[in-house]
Amino acid sequence: MKRIEDLRVKDLRWLNSSAYVLELEGTEAIPDIHPGNFAEIRVDGQPEVFLRRPFSYLDCNAEGKTLKFFVKAIGKGSRKLGDLQKGQTVNLIHPLGNAFSIPENTKVLLCGGGTGVAPFIMLGRELKKKGNLVHIITGGRTAEDILFTEEFETYGDVYCTTEDGSLGERGLLTQHSLFSGETADYGMIYACGPEGMMKAVAAMARKWSVTCEVSLENLMACGFGVCLCCIQPTVHGNLCVCTEGPVFNTNDLRWQS
Amino acid sequence: MAKLSVDIHALNLKNPVTMASGTFGYGDACTDFFDPALLGAVFIKGLTLKNRDGNAYPRMAETTGGMLNSVGLQNKGISHFISDIYPRIIKLGTPIIANVNGSTIEEYVELSTRINELEHIPAIELNISCPNVKEGGMAFGVSCPSAIAVTEAVRAVYKKTLIVKLSPNVTDIAGMAMAVEGAGADAVSLVNTFLGMALDAESRKPLLSTITGGLSGPAIKPIALRMVWQVYKAVKIPVIGMGGIMNAADAIEFMLAGSAAVQIGTACFVDPMVPVKIIRGMEEYMDRHGVQEVSELTGAMEK
Numbered sequence: 001m002k003r004i005e006d007l008r009v010k011d012l013r014w015l016n017s018s019a020y021v022l023e024l025e026g027t028e029a030i031p032d033i034h035p036g037n038f039a040e041i042r043v044d045g046q047p048e049v050f051l052r053r054p055f056s057y058l059d060c061n062a063e064g065k066t067l068k069f070f071v072k073a074i075g076k077g078s079r080k081l082g083d084l085q086k087g088q089t090v091n092l093i094h095p096l097g098n099a100f101s102i103p104e105n106t107k108v109l110l111c112g113g114g115t116g117v118a119p120f121i122m123l124g125r126e127l128k129k130k131g132n133l134v135h136i137i138t139g140g141r142t143a144e145d146i147l148f149t150e151e152f153e154t155y156g157d158v159y160c161t162t163e164d165g166s167l168g169e170r171g172l173l174t175q176h177s178l179f180s181g182e183t184a185d186y187g188m189i190y191a192c193g194p195e196g197m198m199k200a201v202a203a204m205a206r207k208w209s210v211t212c213e214v215s216l217e218n219l220m221a222c223g224f225g226v227c228l229c230c231i232q233p234t235v236h237g238n239l240c241v242c243t244e245g246p247v248f249n250t251n252d253l254r255w256q257s
Numbered sequence: 258m259a260k261l262s263v264d265i266h267a268l269n270l271k272n273p274v275t276m277a278s279g280t281f282g283y284g285d286a287c288t289d290f291f292d293p294a295l296l297g298a299v300f301i302k303g304l305t306l307k308n309r310d311g312n313a314y315p316r317m318a319e320t321t322g323g324m325l326n327s328v329g330l331q332n333k334g335i336s337h338f339i340s341d342i343y344p345r346i347i348k349l350g351t352p353i354i355a356n357v358n359g360s361t362i363e364e365y366v367e368l369s370t371r372i373n374e375l376e377h378i379p380a381i382e383l384n385i386s387c388p389n390v391k392e393g394g395m396a397f398g399v400s401c402p403s404a405i406a407v408t409e410a411v412r413a414v415y416k417k418t419l420i421v422k423l424s425p426n427v428t429d430i431a432g433m434a435m436a437v438e439g440a441g442a443d444a445v446s447l448v449n450t451f452l453g454m455a456l457d458a459e460s461r462k463p464l465l466s467t468i469t470g471g472l473s474g475p476a477i478k479p480i481a482l483r484m485v486w487q488v489y490k491a492v493k494i495p496v497i498g499m500g501g502i503m504n505a506a507d508a509i510e511f512m513l514a515g516s517a518a519v520q521i522g523t524a525c526f527v528d529p530m531v532p533v534k535i536i537r538g539m540e541e542y543m544d545r546h547g548v549q550e551v552s553e554l555t556g557a558m559e560k
Contacts, residue, residue, distance in 0.1 A: 002289040004530060042527065047322035050474060051527060093529070221317050221324055222526040226282040228302075228328045229317035238310050238331060 002096060002224065003031060006089045010066060012082065016144045019115070020082055021058060022069045024090065030067060031095055033060045035102075035123035036215055036247045039069070039094035040223035043077045052093065053077040054220050054242070056119040056192075070118040070147075096223050097246045100213055105131040106187025111201045112138045113173055113193025117148055119215060123190065124155035132187075135159065139173030139197065142166050174200040184208045191215075202250035212250040216241045259543035260550045261536070263297070263518055265495045266418045266443035268352060268380050270297035270518060273551055274508065274536050277499050277522030278303055278356035278382060278422075279328065284346050290529045294350030295536060297518060300382050300446075301346070303356040304372075306364050308334040312389060318455040318464035323474025323501065324523060325453050327467040329389045330358055335371055347377035354420070356382045360393030362410045369415040379417055383408065383442075386424030386449035388471045395449075398424035401436040412441030420497065423447040423488070425477075430484045431491035438492045446497035446520065447488060448481045473523040475501040482514050489515020489556055503531065505538020512554040 007024035014020045040052035058068040073079045084090065100123050108127055110120050117138050127134050134156025140146050143166040152158045160168030161176045169176050174197065186208070191201040192215040205212035218230040218241040225243035232241050234252045239245065261272035275298040281287065284299035293299060311331030318325045332338070346353055355372045359365035365383065372381055385398035385407055397403045408421055421437040423430060425448035434445050450471025455464040481500020489496050498516030502508050503524045511519045524531040539551065548554060 004290060004528075045527065047475070049319075050322060051319050051324060091528075219315055219317050221319075221326070221523075222529075224286060224529070226280055226286045227317070227326070227526055228279075228311065228331050229315075229326060231311065231314055231316065231331070233314075 001031070002093065004091065004093050006091050007067065009084050009086050009088045009090065011086060012084050014082075015147055018074070019070065019072045019147070022071055022081065022084065024067045024069075024092075026065045026067075028065070030060055030062050030065055033057055033067075033095045033122075034099035035119055035126050036097065036099040037095040038097050038223075038246060039067075039092045040096060040220070041069070041081065042091040043080050049077045049080050051221055052223060053081065054096070054217075054223055056215065056246075057095075057122060058118050059121050070115060072115040093223060097242060098244070100190060100215070100247050101188070102126050102130055103132060103188050107133040107185055108135065108188045108190065109178070109186045110134065110136045111173060111189065111191040111193070111197070112136070113197040114140060114145060116191070116193025116197070116215070119192055120190075121148060121151050124152060128155045135178070137161070137173060137176055137178060139176075139193070172200070173197055174204060179204050184210060186210045188213070199255050202253075202255055205250065206256075213247050214250055214253075215246045216248060217246070259540050259548060261540065263552050265380070265420070265497065265517055268298070268418045270352065272297040272536055272539070273512065273516070273518035274532050274539070275354075275497070275518055275520050276300060276525065276532060277520035278384070280522040280525050283342050284349050284351065284353055287525075287529045291533050292350070295533055296351045298352040298354055299349070300354045300356055300520060302332055303330045303358045303384055303387065304332055304335055304338055304368060305330055305358050306335055306368055308332070308337070313466040315464065315466055316470070318470070320453070320455055320472065320476065322476035323472055324526075325455055325465060325470035325472050326450070327389045327465045327470035329467070330387060330394075335368055339371070339375065343375060343377070352379050353377065354380045354382055356384050356422070357411075358384045358387060358390070358394060360390070362407050364393070365407050366410050366414055369411045373415050373417065380420055381415060381417070382420045382422050382446055383411055384422045384449070386422050386426075388424070388426065388450055388452045388469070389467065395424050395426060398433070398449075399427050401433060404433055405436050405440040408437045408440035408442055418443045420444040420446050422449055424449050425480065425484055425500075426452050431487045434488040434492045438494050442494060444495040444497060444517075445488060445492065446499065448477070448484055448500045451477055451480070473501070475503050477501045478507065482510060485511055485516055486514040486558070502535070505535045505542060508535045508539060509542055509554060512551070513556070513558040515556045517552065517555050
């Protein structure tokens with residue numbers, strides 16, 4: 001069940017010059033959150049950042065009543081949110097959206113570009129719990145963009161690419177040697193990140209005949225299905241990313257045409 | 258205890274706080290947050306005869322103190338509404354008002370005829386002010402002869418409360434209101450969104466796929482308030498006011514300027530609890546000011 005609540009800022013930790021982890025703490029039990037779900041965070045309600053901003057959960061600790069979000073400070077909202085101080089409160093509408101499918105006892109590949117890695121800590125944990133063999137590949141422009149490697153290593157094998165070659169293989173994520181085979185024995189592939197990267201992963205998955213799920217980040221006004229602004233064209237018509245997504249099976253998206 | 262109920266022609270609302278079309282789905286999207294039975298009424302998402310996919314993404318751009326949208330009346334058409342949506346929303350405990358759209362007068366008439374047969378829909382809001390469709394929509398609402406023609410045609414087939422939603426994209430909104438009043442409207446609602454535009458200096462590209470869209474949110478409130486006041490002075494039928502209402506004070510200001518009831522729209526995107534907070538705030542205001550009936554506030558601005 002969706003809810004609206006005020007949470008306290010427990011910590012705001014900058015990871016590099018442009019990205020931070022926002023940790024929030026509640027007084028009541030944290031609702032049931034699944035990998036892929038997101039929250040609409042009210043930034044400050046001021047005219048310049050009038051609408052809420054949607055963020056995937058980076059992590060959730062039900063016992064500790066804490067939630068984490070990974071934010072890249074790229075726009076007005078994400079920069080303003082980075083000014084929050086410990087002890088301040090923020091208002092959330094959450095949990096929103098659908099969740100990634102969780103298969104059992106298969107081999108899976110998680111592809112994260114930039115901030116697209118955000119949902120993969122929770123997803124990797126859940127996939128490992130269900131007996132899956134997990135491969136995680138992250139891509140970025142430079143080594144500074146490759147984050148959360150230690151967390152990912154607790155769930156599976158971790159690979160990375162950087163465009164400048166400062167870490168992992170040089171090039172784009174889908175140029176990694178993991179993608180060089182004509183076939184692959186993955187049971188499921190997940191992608192989250194820039195649209196071009198997700199489309200490239202989806203094309204590989206199609207070539208390999210592997211089911212692929214992506215998490216989309218379309219612009220939203222409401223986040224709960226009433227404004228019809230965040231639509232994505234699909235084989236089922238225009239669907240709201242906030243309620244029918246953000247996770248979509250790439251077979252349902254009109255990406256091939 | 259202050260009395261909140263108001264009458265809009267034959268329509269009795271338990272309070273004057275209603276949800277604007279296109280901002281609250283079909284009335285049941287926020288049941289996790291509050292009971293829609295608390296609301297005066299819900300103006301549901303705009304209906305058309307046939308399925309409409311709406312405009313291409315992107316359809317939304319945040320602007321200072323508001324947002325632009327160019328959704329373009331995405332809905333699955335009246336038949337789908339009657340078979341799949343109507344049965345589930347008639348038990349919400351709040352009046353459901355259909356927002357009616359067409360690209361020709363014949364479409365408006367056919368749609369209104371079909372909705373007239375729906376027992377649990379007590380009123381329609383004739384939308385002659387949508388800025389985001391190529392044909393019809395706002396074209397009917399920016400010239401008096403076409404507004405009169407569509408209102409008269411629908412009046413001839415629609416027997417319940419007929420509310421006409423006015424466009425602010427006109428030079429003389431009072432004249433438009435008088436025209437539809439003369440054509441048989443039982444009430445007017447205003448304002449729909451203002452035609453606006455946003456672009457990005459760096460990329461030199463528009464932010465909406467349609468380039469232009471409708472502006473809503475607190476940025477438009479002073480203009481909407483002025484238009485409500487002008488219309489209130491010009492017509493005898495009830496005025497339903499809207500345009501950037503974010504809190505109880507905003508809603509009361511719209512009442513004082515002449516609204517018999519108000520619609521809450523964009524505020525719901527930011528905080529879905531706003532309508533409930535406004536109802537409570539209105540009661541608190543009435544107690545504090547010794548107002549017995551909320552209808553006493555309509556047009557009660559003191560000069």
